[in-house]
Amino acid sequence: MNLEQQDKKYVLQTYARDYTNFVKGVGSTLYDENGKDYIDFASGIGVNSVGHGNEKLASAICEQAKNIIHISNLQVIEPQAKLAEKIVELSGYDMAIFFANSGAEANEGAIKIARKYGEINFDEKRYKVITLEHSFHGRTITTVKATGQESFHTPHFSPYPAGFSYEKSISDVYKAIDDETVAVLIELVQGEGGVQPFEKKEIQDLAAHLKAEGILLIVDEVQTGVYRTGEFLASNLYEIEPDIITLAKGLGGGVPIGAVMTKHKEVLSAGDHGSTFGGNYLSTSAGLAVLDVLETLYESGAIAEAHLYFEQKLENIVKNYGDLFEKEVGLGLMRGLRAKSSEIQTAVQKQSLQEGLIVLKAGRNTVRFLPSITISKEEIDEGFKRFEKAISTL
Numbered sequence: 001m002n003l004e005q006q007d008k009k010y011v012l013q014t015y016a017r018d019y020t021n022f023v024k025g026v027g028s029t030l031y032d033e034n035g036k037d038y039i040d041f042a043s044g045i046g047v048n049s050v051g052h053g054n055e056k057l058a059s060a061i062c063e064q065a066k067n068i069i070h071i072s073n074l075q076v077i078e079p080q081a082k083l084a085e086k087i088v089e090l091s092g093y094d095m096a097i098f099f100a101n102s103g104a105e106a107n108e109g110a111i112k113i114a115r116k117y118g119e120i121n122f123d124e125k126r127y128k129v130i131t132l133e134h135s136f137h138g139r140t141i142t143t144v145k146a147t148g149q150e151s152f153h154t155p156h157f158s159p160y161p162a163g164f165s166y167e168k169s170i171s172d173v174y175k176a177i178d179d180e181t182v183a184v185l186i187e188l189v190q191g192e193g194g195v196q197p198f199e200k201k202e203i204q205d206l207a208a209h210l211k212a213e214g215i216l217l218i219v220d221e222v223q224t225g226v227y228r229t230g231e232f233l234a235s236n237l238y239e240i241e242p243d244i245i246t247l248a249k250g251l252g253g254g255v256p257i258g259a260v261m262t263k264h265k266e267v268l269s270a271g272d273h274g275s276t277f278g279g280n281y282l283s284t285s286a287g288l289a290v291l292d293v294l295e296t297l298y299e300s301g302a303i304a305e306a307h308l309y310f311e312q313k314l315e316n317i318v319k320n321y322g323d324l325f326e327k328e329v330g331l332g333l334m335r336g337l338r339a340k341s342s343e344i345q346t347a348v349q350k351q352s353l354q355e356g357l358i359v360l361k362a363g364r365n366t367v368r369f370l371p372s373i374t375i376s377k378e379e380i381d382e383g384f385k386r387f388e389k390a391i392s393t394l
């Protein structure tokens with residue numbers, strides 16, 4: 001039985017999977033079992049923030065694994081406390097953190113904090129959460145319901161929890177608020193929905209309005225967080241101060257970790273929430289190593305340089321391949337090319353893989369780029385050389 005047959009027989013087929021078998025990665029280059037190399041413009045889905053085979057991350061994981069991988073959360077965990085302090089310090093917000101294992105779990109935590117906040121602070125419980133169309137917040141029953149895409153709310157999994165509604169635009173959110181609204185949950189750059197950033201002014205106005213109304217602003221930074229858009233958090237870039245922020249993807253460099261941080265530190269108390277694995281020695285040591293690498297890179301100016309370099313490459317593509325792409329979208333190293341059709345989007349991804357380049361899809365017609373934050377100019381050059389070769393055949 002070959003690998004593809006084995007996968008098809010023993011793994012539940014929930015993904016439309018490609019069967020290239022990668023066996024090694026170095027920086028932003030992956031190698032398959034035949035030794036063919038691929039430039040990685042996807043980094044998982046924005047997960048391998050420090051690239052593949054990063055020495056600092058690998059040795060932090062190895063060293064930690066030799067000592068303690070896990071004990072329960074009934075015990076204090078030193079790297080967990082240190083990582084919480086580091087995240088709070090880098091964010092600049094006066095917040096405290098709960099650690100989970102994924103983005104969806106972090107958002108579950110955010111919704112729990114919001115609902116309890118809505119119970120203890122008002123005579124009539126507030127519990128409704130407003131999200132946006134084209135948003136993505138996870139795959140658990142609750143976070144999939146928080147996701148503003150009807151196609152995800154299939155009747156297969158019903159009934160879903162009540163209390164979620166979706167608005168077309170930020171300006172529609174104002175009208176949707178009622179006496180039972182406790183929070184608005186948004187991504188500042190919609191990732192899965194098509195790499196669509198919101199206007200800074202629009203977000204700042206919304207944040208001010210919500211604050212005045214006593215409604216919580218939850219920012220889902222599962223994809224935008226950890227330097228993805230240029231600053232440590234997209235919330236920093238937008239210069240807002242959310243009530244609750246969630247993180248996951250890039251935080252562990254590939255080791256599963258999620259985090260929900262809030263300035264409402266008193267809402268949850270002992271017994272309200274928990275996780276067996278959340279914040280264990282292994283994942284939080286990985287998080288510390290990742291932030292160590294990325295903070296240094298940020299301060300050297302290298303992250304900002306990589307953004308500009310990547311952006312210029314995309315602008316050139318749009319200029320030279322106007323028959324395929326309408327425009328480039330996104331912020332920082334969270335980028336997309338809006339293809340003229342979903343057929344083009346799919347063909348571009350397929351052909352890129354043929355040429356040894358991994359890119360992603362988002363929304364209906366966006367080709368998405370989420371390279372590692374540590375990607376080098378040489379790797380960007382090589383990736384775009386392959387990208388041009390791929391799209392020139394279309």
Ligand SMILES: *Cc1c(COP(=O)(O)O)cnc(C)c1O
Nearest residue numbers: 102103104136137138191222223
């Ligand atoms: C990926 C993603 C999630 C879900 O994260 P998981 O780790 O897959 O649960 C939630 N929100 C956003 C914005 C994401 O991009």
